[in-house]
Amino acid sequence: MDRRTFLRAGTAAGGTALLGGMPAPALSQGAAARTLRFVPQANLANFDPIWGTQYVVRNAAILVWDTLYGFDDQLRPQRQMVESEEVSQDGLTWTFRLRSGLKFHDGSPVLAKDCVASLTRWSARDSMGLMLRGLQEELVAVDDRTFRWVLKKSFPKMLMALGKNSTPMAFIMPERIARTDPFQQISDYVGSGPMRFVRNEWVPGAKAVFERFADYQPRQEPGNWLAGGKRMLVDRIEWLVMPDPATASAALQNGEVDWWENPITDLVPQLRRNRNIRVDIADPLGNIGTFRMNHTTTPFNNVKARQAVMAALSQEDYMRALVGDDNNLWKTLGGFFTPGTPLYTEAGGEALKAGPRMDLAKRLLAESGYNGTPVPCIVAQDQPITKAQGDVTADLLKRIGFNVDFVATDWGTTGQRRAMKNPVGQGGWSMFHSWHAGADCTIPATQIHLRANGERAWFGWPEIPAVESAIAEWFNAPDLAAEKAAADKINRAAVENVLYVPTGFFLTYQAWRSNVSGIVKGPFPVPWGVSKA
């Protein structure tokens, strides 16, 4: 007896006697086939992709807001809302023309002034946007479908900035919404994308609902990541938040959900045994594990101490701690860019892959003059990735001879503690663990953590002029060859000075019911083209 029969029997027996008027569950095959039930990687706690830059917000936002350009699976920016663009000979004036017929979810047309307001808000929060702001002469609407961006200096990476998939993305919102302070959250979710956000069904922490926007005008080209025609083949997408992976796994096996974004590795064998479930790699660009040392305080303000840690590094240890024995899921890295992408290089990166060299590590530590002061190593225990890495690092540091102060905490506290610049012993820190989406590590522009401009750099505040000048070279590079040459220089300088330590490259899985088709690998769950039988 299955659930439906059981329920029908229950309704017939008990319902007649006790609760005759109570309805049984509605079972509409058609409606079910048009509704895709999706388990996202995390809770959609807010829904402003400029204010909150978490990946989960970005993943929901791509349903609701469209972009002027979008990356395809070759990481090339392709036109999306834009019909054409024109750049002046000197590279200072960009003129963009919108496609006709674009509409917001309230029925109003998408106008150039909306793009101007949206780009203004985005550029206040995005690293590439901030660079553009610094170069900006003016950003104005010329007519309803045309806007112009005039710069003081040419910026060859303009289309990359507008089409990239790293957060925050340059989403187009109505002007009235985009005028919101970029550090304040929006409360109106009228979008320009293929799905409309059903606000009254949003239960943060539990559920978010999106319905197909009938007036959306997809491009004619086939959909390809953020590029091409974003054709929705379902009418409704329900995001069901499940904090417990075992529950999500059971729900998928039981047919209560259709697609699970990030099953944990431990549960994958069980899912694979179920003939109604398909499992595949989620994102070919994967993730890069990292730990960062504080360049401004002892002992890691001394490059020898940082080099000692790198000498003792075994990426294999980290990757096995993270993903277990599935060798298809990880690889060691000789550099800071995502493997398999054009800029990936191992120039100067031998030290990263050399494996543990404990004698060298101990010698370097002695040369650094380390005197046994405690080394606060912050490890967020509520994030499996940071916890696994932290355990490996603590062991590694102890074996070299560091006096490790293992700070077991949660991710929220890590976020606060790593921002503290105090010396060790006064709330400061020596090391923390994190990870970066491979999609964010394909180019220097989206790798805020690769910057080495001291006080203005990411946490740890490295100051390495050679890295900074190489990043500037990349921004000005006229072609891919020049970009690669710049990437080589970045890699060499970053490894030599131990800007931070990549602990390896790893992939994760996604899983879905066999009646769902059209799911592709991507740096985010690609919803267009997905249908359900």
Place this chain on the structure above:
Amino acid sequence: MFAYVVRRVLATIPVMAIVALFVFSLLYLAPGDPAAVIAGDQATPQDVERIRASLGLDRPYLVRFGSWVWDILHGDMGVSIFTNLPVTTMIQQRIEPTLSLMILTLILAVSIAVPMGVLAAWKQGTIIDRAVMAFAVLGFSVPVFVVGYLLAYVFALELDWLPVQGYTAFSNGFFPWLENLILPAIALGGVYIALIARITRATMLEVLGQDYIRTARAKGAGQGSILFLHALKNAAVPIVTVIGIGIALLIGGAVVTESVFAIPGLGRLTVDAILRRDYPVIQGVVLLFSFVYVLVNLLIDLVYTLFDPRIRY
């Protein structure tokens, strides 16, 4: 009686004030930064600082506390830092599943545990008594999440009788509502059943040894009448007390149960809010739970008078 109720209701005001001060201070002192969580991993320290300022988290303790209390006194629990939704709206969204789960668990637990306890006391020393006690030990010992996973595995995955997760509002029908809640209620009720069954047994054993029970037997009262009319009524005060105290168990257990069965209730809201340091939500939910607990205790004190006429307020 009326004066007593008024006095007790008024006494909740200083209790709630102390809870408010405690919760606010604890959150103020606790490490963690919602601005860093909001900003995400790509944010610069400057971005985090600016978000913190925009949320008013850079204001002094007294200013923040004063502002929060003032808003509470005006019926405004504030706005979630993350969702931008009023805390009252978020609580309204979540209260039905939690309330449903707790009520169903309570009904299930009382209707199973009290007869079990009575039966064990009546059949003291027999195999039935030992079975009830063994069940009670099991109920205390096995964590809620283990029971939850086992139930979900058997009844959802293997038998396909019930869903693994989720919640259907009562307005969508009794059976869909029950279908989603029955497994969580059983999982959550285990420890509660054990607690009530043990107390019922112990209290009944004491009462069954009293003179008036012997008198009742002597006058020819039937076994059912002796157990349920004479003994149970006189044993009710400690049982009701435990049922009331157990509400706190249910609140704590609901957090785990709601996570295991993906029920969008207040328990999960609390955990999510704590992990993100969503201060207004944490403060609102803890105040609500405290208020409910104080209220339940008041109700229990009033219920005493129904079972024991000697109790007067």
